[in-house]
Structures are given as structure tokens and as C-alpha cells.
Amino acid sequence: xxQMTQSPSTLSASVGDRVTITCRASPRINSxxxxxxxxxxxxxKLLIYKASTLETGVPxxxxxxxxxxxxxxxxxxxxxxxFATYFCxxxxxxxxxxxxxxxxxxx
Amino acid sequence: EVQLVQSxxxxxxxxxxxxxxxxxxxxxFNNYWIGWVRQLxxxxxxxxxxxxxxxxxxxxxxxxxxxxTMSIDTSINTAFLQRSSLKAxxxxxxxxxxxxxSGRIDAFDIWGQGTMVTVSS
Numbered sequence: 001x002x003q004m005t006q007s008p009s010t011l012s013a014s015v016g017d018r019v020t021i022t023c024r025a026s027p028r029i030n031s032x033x034x035x036x037x038x039x040x041x042x043x044x045k046l047l048i049y050k051a052s053t054l055e056t057g058v059p060x061x062x063x064x065x066x067x068x069x070x071x072x073x074x075x076x077x078x079x080x081x082x083f084a085t086y087f088c089x090x091x092x093x094x095x096x097x098x099x100x101x102x103x104x105x106x107x
Numbered sequence: 108e109v110q111l112v113q114s115x116x117x118x119x120x121x122x123x124x125x126x127x128x129x130x131x132x133x134x135x136f137n138n139y140w141i142g143w144v145r146q147l148x149x150x151x152x153x154x155x156x157x158x159x160x161x162x163x164x165x166x167x168x169x170x171x172x173x174x175x176t177m178s179i180d181t182s183i184n185t186a187f188l189q190r191s192s193l194k195a196x197x198x199x200x201x202x203x204x205x206x207x208x209s210g211r212i213d214a215f216d217i218w219g220q221g222t223m224v225t226v227s228s
Contacts, residue, residue: 001169034214036152043202043221044144044152049214087152093212094166096142096154 002029002090006099012107019075021102023088028068034089035064035073037082038101044087048073078104109133111141111203111219118225124191127222129203136184137161140206142215143177143188147199157206158186193226200224 005024013019023033031051036044046055048064051071061076075082083106088099114128129141143155156167158177165177176189186203200221207216 032212032214036215038152043218044204044215045218046207046214046216049207049216055216089152089154089214091206091212091214095168096157098152098154101151 002027002095002097004088004090004097004099006088006102008102009100010103010105012105013078014107015078015080017078017107019078019082019104021073021086021088023066023071023073023099025069025071025090029090030092031067032091033064033066033071034091035062036087036089037084038087039084047086075104109205109217111205111217113201113203113219113222116223116225118227119193120228121194121226123193123226124189125193125224126187126189127201127224129186129188129219131184131186131205134205135209137181138209140212141177141179141186142204142206143175143186144202144204144215145171145199146202146221152202155188160184160186190224193224195226197224198226 003026033051035048038044047058052064063074085101085103087101090097112130117125137160140157142157145153155171158165160179178187202221203219204215205217207213
């Protein structure tokens with residue numbers, strides 16, 4: 001089974017900060033990794049797919065990178081709308097393991 | 108507009124069954140995989156499985172295999188998730204979601220609004 005270990009679980013930051021969230025995969029995987037944002041009481045929203053491709057309509061301050069065992073989501077300049085929970089996911093034809101989630105809180 | 112609309116909240120007693128629906132519109136429903144994701148209260152996302160509407164090819168997470176049944180009715184562009192013998196631990200929000208590439212495996216680009224299932228005596 002593929003495990004996606006996401007860190008940190010909680011992150012306190014201020015508007016304008018650069019924020020990085022990491023997912024470590026075990027074992028090594030391909031680049032079928034997605035990142036989602038979820039606000040309280042809402043469905044998740046796709047931000048990034050195939051590790052680094054920005055979904056249409058998502059602001060360019062979001063970016064994804066990585067390969068193999070380490071993948072990252074970066075928010076270059078945190079905006080008020082970005083305080084939410086973020087999940088990584090490895091997807092393939094037979095599984096879709098999510099990370100545990102990272103909650104970005106206001107410092 | 109491409110969207111998935113799920114059925115409303117359900118309240119069941121332990122031992123009962125529930126079947127929730129997810130209707131797609133604004134795209135070729137038959138050609139995009141539909142997935143189901145569970146979210147326990149205050150917890151993370153769990154991938155339950157995916158189903159391809161055109162041929163009902165269904166793939167389950169080992170954690171949910173034998174516990175739930177996914178199905179499709181292409182005549183009404185609707186996917187279903189059924190769970191029998193409900194337990195209190197099944198209380199959760201259930202989301203359906205569409206994979207973003209026609210005929211291929213991809214990330215979930217469109218999500219339903221979620222269906223809350225509460226199991227309580």
C-alpha cells in the first residue's frame with residue numbers, strides 16, 4: 001500500500017508569508033499527485049494535478065513540485081482566502097491515497 | 108456548467124441501509140470516472156473507490172471492499188453509493204467527485220456538495 005505522509009499537520013502563518021507543505025510517499029511513486037484545498041463545510045477544490053500542473057482558474061501563487069518520494073505545495077504569498085486545510089493525494093487506477101491534511105491558520 | 112449534485116442528508120438507525128446519489132450534468136457523464144470519498148467528522152479524506160459509468164468497471168479501496176456498493180444508472184447520469192448494516196462509525200460526509208480526464212485516470216476536478224449520513228439510535 002502507498003502511504004502519503006503530510007507535514008506539518010498545522011501551520012500558523014500571516015498574510016503575505018510564503019508557505020510550504022510537504023507530502024512524503026512510500027514507496028516511491030510516479031507523479032500522479034494532486035493537491036486540494038478544503039474550507040470548513042465545503043467540498044475539496046482541486047489546486048494542482050500531476051504534481052505541478054495548476055488547475056484552470058487557480059491563482060498562480062499556488063505551485064506544486066516534486067517527484068519520487070517527496071512532493072510539495074507552495075503558496076508564494078498567503079492571502080486571506082488561503083486559510084484552509086490542504087490535502088495531497090496520490091492517484092492511480094486502483095487507489096487514491098490522501099495525506100492526513102495540513103490546516104493553515106492565521107498567526 | 109459542469110456539476111455533480113448529491114442527494115440530501117440522511118439519518119438512519121444502526122443496522123439499516125442507505126443509498127446516496129450523485130447526478131452529473133454539463134458533460135458526457137459516461138466517459139468520466141466517478142469516485143467516492145468519505146470524511147469522518149473533523150477528520151481527513153478517505154478514498155473509497157471509483158466507477159466508470161460506461162461499463163460500470165468498479166474498483167474499491169481494500170478498506171471499503173465488501174462494505175459498500177457503487178453503481179451507475181446512465182439513463183439519468185447518476186452514480187450511487189450504497190451501504191448496508193450501518194453502524195454509528197459510518198456517520199460521515201460522503202462526497203462524489205469526477206476524474207478530470209475523459210476516459211482516463213486523473214485527479215478529481217469536480218466535486219459534489221457532499222451528503223451527510225448520520226447513524227444513530
